[in-house]
Amino acid sequence: MTPIPRLSGDDRRAQIIEAVTPAMLEHGQTITTRQLAEAAGVAEGTLFKAFGDKESLLIAVGEHHLAAEDFTAELAALQFDSLDEFVTVTGAALVSRMRFIFRLVVALGPAGQRIVADRHADFEASKHRLAAQFAPYRHQLRVSPLVAADLLRTLAWAASASWGEQEPTSSADDIIQVLLHGIVSTDATRASDGTSATASAPESQKV
Template structure:
């Protein structure tokens, strides 16, 4: 096994311990999680903070969604992408919350990787650009923004937005069409007429 492969193996092995203990995780806990001696960790990474930074970098540079996409429509693209991106965003949110300034510093340094992930998602939309009201890059940006909102929960104990909610908004917007069944929590008596929401020509 090469040195890089060994480092990657250690980072994958210690990830659950880091998510549990955050930046306060000890070198002993990291070594136990990796099944190696503490000296092996120091030899591979130098010190604990360097190891934690390398862990964040490893996860942040995994830019392209890992899926086998066979899409015949925009709906297929959205249905395939959203669950994967939301799950990834939830993981990254946990990592940022666990490691605080270390994760934020690495994220700032790896901004290009984050932008590349957006371009990877946009490429999934490209074959269906003629069916979109926005460019594929804007579609990718909106998808990631909604996924991050669902992952972060914005301080709520449970996410307000579900995967299905995100798919509905991406494909149909937030305005119900005439005849749609009210969704949970909706007040059908207060639903505006769809025609009232149509743009008015000057």
């Protein structure tokens, strides 16, 4: 029988972090070491041996996920047939990623905010990587690729941030439509959704 290879210390810590993340998102800073150990399927002593204490483990969770390989690198390997397809796929991926990060930072509290502040340079670098992906469509843009990247990330954050039980007002589809077509309704969009120019006009303009 082939022996099961032992995990390295780093791999073991990464495995524990992934295992405890859902529980940490649910309970936030109030989570106990017992709950963390149960989520990881290990003894509390194992957690202490791997991370030292609960606070160190929670910080490690935040740093692990915020330092994860930028998902734009995965998108960069994809081939898109049009600007619309690129914005649609990238926008949806950004919203999903940012919703997770928002929940993570809220759950971690002050520690999460410190981690985000420490990674400001990484966040800015990711904007430039996204701008590079907009570059092939430069001739179709009314703004520079860097501005397009900044606008997409800003709108994605608007569709991601929520406080308490309140859901974000905007959806991923909302921000994609706004970025591609603006917020002003046209005759074409009114025809597609079954509304008329008269119905969409302000009361003061109706005859």
